[in-house]
Amino acid sequence: MQNLASEFLIRPGIAYLNFGAFGACPRPIFERYQQYQLELEQEPAQFMQVNGPQYLAQSRKALATYLNCDADDIVYITNPSYGLNIIAKSLQLQAGDEILTTNLEYGASDKAWNYYCKKSGAIYKRQSLRLPLESKEDFIAQFFAGLTANTKLIFLSHITSSTGLRFPVEEICAIAREKGIISFVDGAHGPGQVPVALQKIQADIYTGACHKWMMTPKGSSFLYIQKELQHLFDPLMISWGYDPAFTAGKSFIEYHQQQGTRDFSAFLTIPTAIDFMKKHDWVNVAAHYRKLTQQNAPVFCELLQTKPLAPLTDDFIGQLCSAEIKTSEPEKLQRHLFENYQVEIPVMRHGDKIFMRYSLNAFNSQDDLDRLFAAITDIKKNTNLIES
Amino acid sequence: MQNLASEFLIRPGIAYLNFGAFGACPRPIFERYQQYQLELEQEPAQFMQVNGPQYLAQSRKALATYLNCDADDIVYITNPSYGLNIIAKSLQLQAGDEILTTNLEYGASDKAWNYYCKKSGAIYKRQSLRLPLESKEDFIAQFFAGLTANTKLIFLSHITSSTGLRFPVEEICAIAREKGIISFVDGAHGPGQVPVALQKIQADIYTGACHKWMMTPKGSSFLYIQKELQHLFDPLMISWGYDPAFTAGKSFIEYHQQQGTRDFSAFLTIPTAIDFMKKHDWVNVAAHYRKLTQQNAPVFCELLQTKPLAPLTDDFIGQLCSAEIKTSEPEKLQRHLFENYQVEIPVMRHGDKIFMRYSLNAFNSQDDLDRLFAAITDIKKNTNLIES
Numbered sequence: 001m002q003n004l005a006s007e008f009l010i011r012p013g014i015a016y017l018n019f020g021a022f023g024a025c026p027r028p029i030f031e032r033y034q035q036y037q038l039e040l041e042q043e044p045a046q047f048m049q050v051n052g053p054q055y056l057a058q059s060r061k062a063l064a065t066y067l068n069c070d071a072d073d074i075v076y077i078t079n080p081s082y083g084l085n086i087i088a089k090s091l092q093l094q095a096g097d098e099i100l101t102t103n104l105e106y107g108a109s110d111k112a113w114n115y116y117c118k119k120s121g122a123i124y125k126r127q128s129l130r131l132p133l134e135s136k137e138d139f140i141a142q143f144f145a146g147l148t149a150n151t152k153l154i155f156l157s158h159i160t161s162s163t164g165l166r167f168p169v170e171e172i173c174a175i176a177r178e179k180g181i182i183s184f185v186d187g188a189h190g191p192g193q194v195p196v197a198l199q200k201i202q203a204d205i206y207t208g209a210c211h212k213w214m215m216t217p218k219g220s221s222f223l224y225i226q227k228e229l230q231h232l233f234d235p236l237m238i239s240w241g242y243d244p245a246f247t248a249g250k251s252f253i254e255y256h257q258q259q260g261t262r263d264f265s266a267f268l269t270i271p272t273a274i275d276f277m278k279k280h281d282w283v284n285v286a287a288h289y290r291k292l293t294q295q296n297a298p299v300f301c302e303l304l305q306t307k308p309l310a311p312l313t314d315d316f317i318g319q320l321c322s323a324e325i326k327t328s329e330p331e332k333l334q335r336h337l338f339e340n341y342q343v344e345i346p347v348m349r350h351g352d353k354i355f356m357r358y359s360l361n362a363f364n365s366q367d368d369l370d371r372l373f374a375a376i377t378d379i380k381k382n383t384n385l386i387e388s
Numbered sequence: 389m390q391n392l393a394s395e396f397l398i399r400p401g402i403a404y405l406n407f408g409a410f411g412a413c414p415r416p417i418f419e420r421y422q423q424y425q426l427e428l429e430q431e432p433a434q435f436m437q438v439n440g441p442q443y444l445a446q447s448r449k450a451l452a453t454y455l456n457c458d459a460d461d462i463v464y465i466t467n468p469s470y471g472l473n474i475i476a477k478s479l480q481l482q483a484g485d486e487i488l489t490t491n492l493e494y495g496a497s498d499k500a501w502n503y504y505c506k507k508s509g510a511i512y513k514r515q516s517l518r519l520p521l522e523s524k525e526d527f528i529a530q531f532f533a534g535l536t537a538n539t540k541l542i543f544l545s546h547i548t549s550s551t552g553l554r555f556p557v558e559e560i561c562a563i564a565r566e567k568g569i570i571s572f573v574d575g576a577h578g579p580g581q582v583p584v585a586l587q588k589i590q591a592d593i594y595t596g597a598c599h600k601w602m603m604t605p606k607g608s609s610f611l612y613i614q615k616e617l618q619h620l621f622d623p624l625m626i627s628w629g630y631d632p633a634f635t636a637g638k639s640f641i642e643y644h645q646q647q648g649t650r651d652f653s654a655f656l657t658i659p660t661a662i663d664f665m666k667k668h669d670w671v672n673v674a675a676h677y678r679k680l681t682q683q684n685a686p687v688f689c690e691l692l693q694t695k696p697l698a699p700l701t702d703d704f705i706g707q708l709c710s711a712e713i714k715t716s717e718p719e720k721l722q723r724h725l726f727e728n729y730q731v732e733i734p735v736m737r738h739g740d741k742i743f744m745r746y747s748l749n750a751f752n753s754q755d756d757l758d759r760l761f762a763a764i765t766d767i768k769k770n771t772n773l774i775e776s
Contacts, residue, residue, distance in 0.1 A: 009426065009429040009430050010429075010430060010431065011430045011431050014431065016431075016433075018432075018433045021432065021433050021436070022432035022433060022436050022649055023432065024429065024432055025429050030425075030426075030429055033425075034422050034425065037418075037421075037422065037605065038397065038418075040606065041397040041398075041412065041413050041418055041605075042397050042398060042399045043398065043399050043402065043404075043732070044406075044409065044410035044411065044412055044606075045404075045406045045409050045410060045732050045734075046726075046732070048409070048410050048606075078647070078648075078649075078650045079647070079648045079649045079650060080648075081625065081626075081627045081647065081648040082625055082647070082648075085624075085625045085626055085627075088626075107628065108626075108627045108628045108648055111626055111627065111628070111630050112625075112626040112627065112630075115622075115626045115630060116626075209649070211649060217425065217429075217651060218428065218432075218436075218649050218650055218651040219649065219650035219651045234503075236473075236624060236625060237469065237470055237473045237500075237624060238469075238473055238476075238496075238499055238500040238503045238504075239469045239473075239496045239499065239500065240495065240496045240499070242499050242500075242503060259466070259467070259469065259470070260466075260467045260468075260469040260470075260496055261410055261466075261467045261597070261599060261606050261607065262466045262467060262606055262607035263605060263606040263607045263651075263654060266651060338434075344431070344433050344434070346433075
């Protein structure tokens with residue numbers, strides 16, 4: 001496996017183990033991005049009104065092919081939280097309605113759901129999952145134990161953020177469909193890390209980031225809503241695209257996407273990102289780094305005297321791996337790792353636990369993980385930042 | 389007055405008379421923009437979590453000085469429509485409440501207000517203004533004729549879009565204050581075209597674009613809310629910054645600005661834009677082009693057999709000038725002007741009228757207007773696109 005570090009812009013000298021947070025954009029995608037911005041400034045009116053919208057439609061088409069869905073069913077949004085807000089705002093929750101989710105979701109998602117549930121008297125039901133997860137079946141049983149007659153929507157991550165766990169979304173969505181409950185998958189960490197074929201997953205709603213594992217510049221994400229449900233959701237921002245006389249299909253795009261003046265160049269780079277992944281045989285790249293992620297997990301778990309959060313298989317672990325770490329000062333530990341060892345890795349609070357999460361992508365190598373290992377060993381020995 | 393065309397990126401050969409639509413970013417500001425984006429990609433986690441927020445705070449401070457307000461009272465938003473949506477969504481309109489506005493507001497603003505008023509049973513009262521406007525006093529009298537005991541908020545443009553008219557917002561806000569009505573000014577065309585000293589205007593709420601007359605890259609705007617009212621307005625997007633335990637001041641910023649992953653580089657260029665304007669003595673540049681705008685107005689009005697929409701003075705006309713034009717195919721006429729004469733100028737519908745609007749900035753010269761004049765003369769003579 002050829003290391004692709006030279007294709008990325010990440011500053012040399014840093015063991016950058018935090019791809020998961022904000023992605024990282026390879027040079028050719030970044031250059032295309034800035035070219036679009038230059039084209040905009042060379043004739044703003046033509047770009048914003050004539051050429052830009054055409055590029056946008058082409059980009060959406062390329063993304064739809066990549067995601068295996070109809071191009072009329074996805075709109076570009078800034079990030080998955082934006083998509084969640086569109087859904088939660090318009091869901092018309094009633095007092096007593098329940099949103100079934102897990103206790104391992106992204107903090108900003110919890111904030112948004114709590115806000116809209118509090119307003120309406122609905123319940124945001126965070127089903128507690130026993131860690132380590134044992135099997136898909138175990139997960140499904142634990143999750144659906146929270147189901148009641150009031151469950152209106154099921155919300156869960158494709159791959160979680162602080163714990164880095166892949167959830168069996170296809171199975172969960174199938175069960176939801178059977179029961180007539182809307183399914184909504186947060187795919188912030190999905191596309192580019194694992195295959196996302198929307199016609200196979202069959203979630204009613206799927207929001208995903210392109211600026212993480214698809215490696216586009218920041219602020220580039222999408223929201224998929226299946227046709228029958230599109231009419232339910234008003235734009236978060238009412239602007240030129242809004243028309244009270246809503247009709248499904250093409251209007252769905254205008255409705256949510258025409259938001260007045262903004263730089264939408266990040267959306268336009270998606271075809272370049274898809275080409276980049278094709279050129280470098282990304283299915284193999286992802287498989288290689290998934291393997292590296294899984295292989296290293298037992299080593300770090302031993303070092304931190306903890307256990308993997310799930311079986312170390314493709315069912316649960318992709319290119320993100322979290323391990324519980326005992327520290328009372330996670331922010332300080334993270335800063336210490338960066339400043340003293342040039343290791344960029346998040347140390348995050350989730351509930352009453354702290355997790356250290358490494359993520360690997362094409363610019364990483366075993367050396368980065370070895371540097372992390374040496375740093376943790378050193379910190380354990382010479383400071384009290386990590387408890388044993 | 390030195391022509392600054394070489395500082396801009398606009399393609400030579402085009403008479404670009406549509407600065408008003410999307411601004412145009414000078415080279416040094418654009419280069420700073422793309423440098424920030426590069427810095428982001430060289431170490432995404434440090435930029436997004438450590439350096440970026442510091443730059444953002446510095447930028448907000450510079451903008452606050454420029455606008456003469458407290459840096460804790462402005463938040464960065466994508467565009468003024470976004471600001472309007474924040475306000476309209478959280479205003480808690482009741483059935484019968486009235487929003488007093490004019491019939492010359494921006495179309496997307498009308499759409500947003502109509503949406504929220506329809507939801508609540510409130511009334512969006514578009515006060516009809518007789519054109520041409522005669523005087524400030526005349527405007528104020530006509531506008532406030534729409535005031536009732538139910539008027540909850542007054543909304544008006546600092547400078548209108550399709551008609552390019554400067555409104556006496558200082559006087560209007562003073563009267564609103566006296567009557568205890570919230571005042572909200574849409575300054576999409578304000579800052580950079582006319583002085584915007586928020587402590588002088590004393591609007592309760594002011595939203596402005598930096599990507600138009602302040603010449604930053606697209607997607608860079610601000611929302612000012614005076615301290616006493618900040619607690620009323622929830623973020624449009626609930627994300628990391630949201631905290632149900634809201635307190636005014638610093639929280640206001642986090643609340644609306646922390647929206648998860650996006651490229652906020654456009655916000656960071658504001659100090660560079662302010663420096664650029666200082667360096668080139670922008671007060672004089674604006675005065676020069678305002679004068680050029682006003683001087684040419686009678687010529688075009690005569691050509692189009694119409695009258696100026698207001699007295700041709702600084703009270704009403706800045707660097708935008710609209711004239712009514714008789715055409716049944718405005719979109720086709722606009723395209724024709726661009727394709728056959730390389731004149732970029734908007735021909736816009738507003739209500740049952742059509743307006744042609746030229747806007748002038750530092751890359752323009754009398755030659756551009758002369759080319760427009762020749763083009764219109766030619767089109768009148770040789771086509772039926774303009775009725776006489």
